[in-house]
Amino acid sequence: MATRAKALRLVAVLITCVLTASCSLFGSSSNTSTADIERNTLRIGVLPVVDVAPLRIALTDKLFEKAGLQVNLVTQPSESEAIKQLDTTLDITWATHVSLFRSVAEGTELQLQGEAYQAGPNSMALVTGATSDYDDPGKKPAPTIAVNSETDIGGLTTRAVLDTAAVEKQKIKFQSMPYGDMEAALKAGKVDAAFMIEPFITKAQRNIGARILTDTARGPTLDFPLSGYASSKKFAEQNPKTLKVFRDVLRQAQQRAQANKLAVQDSLTSYADVDQPTAALVSVGTFPLSLNPIRLQRVADMMDTEDVLSGRLDVQQLLPPGTTS
Known part of the structure; x- marks a missing residue:
């Protein structure tokens, strides 16, 4: 009995040691990824x-929290304003690639941190009013088009698409306005068409027909890379x-969004001023998983061709060190 008791105590000690070591090991590994972040x-x-x-x-599923990061999403009035706020009130910002690349060409030192979105069918479009007779892209030789910015994604892709419809690019008359104002401009007949992205397209369809x-997103702009995330180069160097x-x-979140478009549509009701029936009709494009x-x-290169940039920009130079795809 004594021998058996000793054996049992030895087994108990061994089990305790194994469990303690395991706990220590697992505890160490769970903290490894975040213990040394800046x-x-x-x-x-x-x-x-x-x-x-x-x-x-990612916030709803606590992906950032599990990785040891507290993320605050700060709504901005415009992409250009958001880029200006880097290193002051923002650490990273979302913007279209066109806005980011134009800022770099103007002297802002940025580093890309991820791709956000790639165009799919009707995720960006030229939209007309319900009673408009503008029913073919080549019908008007000098159309007035509402865009969020003549030098942003709206102006760039509108020129490319209308060019394929034999509309001379220099004859297009652009009117810059926020996406939220385009619906009223169409209804009042102030513009012939408006370049819109989702969910503004679906909202305009439901609100004013x-x-x-x-x-x-067709022809030269099929599957066009739309937007991404960037930090200042200074912030990137200090916080790699x-x-x-x-x-x-972000990659995990992009995977979840790509695999579950319904979750994307549902999330819009929490931040994009759309109701559930509207969100369910929103066209959803592609969420890239890496910087390519x-x-x-x-x-x-399209910005260079369309004279939005004064010369060719080498995008590889804007990627984090070691990032190749």
Whole structure:
């Protein structure tokens, strides 16, 4: 009996040692990814567009929290204003690639931290009013088009698509206005068409009976890379480990969004001023899982061709060190 008791005590000690070591091991591994990051809080600039739905999903699913990051999404009035706020009130911002590349060309030192969104069918389009006779892209030789900015994605893709319809680019008359004002401009007949993205397209269709004149993700802009996330180069150099964690979580969030478009549509009701019936009709594009320099170079080269940039921009130079795809 004594021998058996001793054996049982020995087994108990061994089990305790194994469990203690295991706990120590697992505890150590769970903290490894976040223990040495430079900071645990990130302020990210966003606009109320489909592109940022994965960030909302990541917050709902506590993906950032599990990775040791507290993320605050800060709604911005415009992309240009958000880019200006980097290193002051923002650490990272969402913006279209066109806005980001134009800022770099103007002297802003940025580093790309992730791709956000890629165009799909009717995720961006030229939209007309319900009673408009503008029913073919080539029908008007000098159309007046509402865009969020003549030098942003709206102006760039509108020129490309209307050019294929034999409309001379120099004859297009652009009127710059926020997406939220385009619906009223169409209804009042102040513009012939408006370049819109989701969820503004679906909202205009439901609110005023707007019609899609042409999908602008076609021909030269098929599957066009629309937007991404960037930090200042200074912030990136000071916080490489933190941004690596951000990119890892973003990839997880993008995967979830890509696999569950219904979750994307549902998330819109929480931040994009749309009700559930409208959200259910929103066209959803693609959420890329990585920074792809070849894909992004396509945007920069089109900007060069359309004279939005004064010369060719090498996108590879804007990627984090070691990032090749």
